[in-house]
Amino acid sequence: MTLLEVVQSAAAYFKKHNIESPRLNAEHLVAHVLRRTRMDLYLEFERELTEAELAPLREMVMRRAQGEPLQHLLGTVEFCGLIFLCDKRAMVPRPETEELVEIVESKIENRQSKILDVGTGSGVIALSLAAKFPEAEVRGVDISEDALDLARENAARLGLSDRVRFFRSNLLQNVDRTFDLIVANLPYIAAQDRHTLSREVLRDPDVALFGGAHGDELVHELIVQAPARLRPGGILALEVGIGQSEGLLSVLAEKKYRDIYSKNDYSGGTRFLFARYG
Ligand SMILES: C[S@@+](CC[C@H](N)C(=O)[O-])C[C@H]1O[C@@H](n2cnc3c(N)ncnc32)[C@H](O)[C@@H]1O
Structure with missing residues (x-):
């Protein structure tokens, strides 16, 4: 699967599970697992992801769909321009x-x-x-x-x-x-x-x-x-x-x-x- 297809299918899965802002959640999680910024993803949309990249992402997507907050999965949250640990x-x-x-x-x-x-x-x-x-x-x-x-x-x-x-x-x-x-x-x-x-x-x-x-x-x-x-x-x-x-x-x-x-x-x-x- 290409990176874009992964983002799209994660977003569709989140939508089915009533997650608010499904596409944004998908982009954040993919960026987190690949250690990129969300903006970087756009430069790599056509790249095929390896199984080593997909496996941790699948787990994160499942946990998010089950209601685990995005910030817990990312481990951080931005507040007033600073980055805080969040769990x-x-x-x-x-x-x-x-x-x-x-x-x-x-x-x-x-x-x-x-x-x-x-x-x-x-x-x-x-x-x-x-x-x-x-x-x-x-x-x-x-x-x-x-x-x-x-x-x-x-x-x-x-x-x-x-x-x-x-x-x-x-x-x-x-x-x-x-x-x-x-x-x-x-x-x-x-x-x-x-x-x-x-x-x-x-x-x-x-x-x-x-x-x-x-x-x-x-x-x-x-x-x-x-x-x-x-x-x-x-x-x-x-x-x-x-x-x-x-x-x-x-x-x-x-x-x-x-x-x-x-x-x-x-x-x-x-x-x-x-x-x-x-
Ligand atoms: C709504 S959270 C807010 C946390 C943080 N100030 C924020 O804005 O993200 C309320 C906090 O108050 C703490 N808390 C609850 N009862 C308390 C009490 N009786 N005395 C002091 N802190 C208390 C909770 O442990 C929790 O961390």
Whole structure:
């Protein structure tokens, strides 16, 4: 089979198995196995693939068709222009979270800010901010040791281990310092909504997905805890689930935060909340 035929048949197989963007998935996997960029593939479309090249590809295509996320198969994901390791130890970072990071970057006035990322997962928020602000002091906490291991590996790969420290904490329980910015993308899916999730999403760890019976309990609790760990005028920046912003904005007001506002993601849902304390 030529390379083009392989891409086409993998794409057709993915389509049959209800994989979104089947052609793109096929190109990514073929490029990964052949150690090429996606663009390089176009120069080799007429080349016949050898059995040694086809065998690992068949396995990858089967696993993808069975719902294994593309990012797990590739082992990496691009986030805010950086490449992160990605596997089942933590949630696959989502494009909405890149939007959160972009907004947060625009709010950082002091380049030496002290920043805390709560529920850091693979460390994408903490490490992207550390890369953008070389003078900032960044910490990431998570309740999952698996996620923290992955975050530390990502820090090492990006040469940021000296500047970003990751440690275990249930929300802010083990955090004893104060910060100019606390940012969090915590789990926000309601336990009862499990059946609505795709096969790919269900490969994320449960601890990264489910936030309680209503979904917003952990975010609510962080809003309660954060004032004790924010410097005067410090910012709390949150990613929340669709339909949760109204209730959580009220909690921010009740807890006496100020300059409270929300922003939509690119698809129009209100997903990001910001507020200052003190
Ligand atoms: C939605 S994932 C987000 C991961 C990462 N921040 C991102 O944006 O890709 C939520 C993360 O919060 C962590 N988490 C869940 N409950 C927590 C808690 N009580 N305290 C701290 N982290 C928690 C999970 O382990 C998971 O890594």
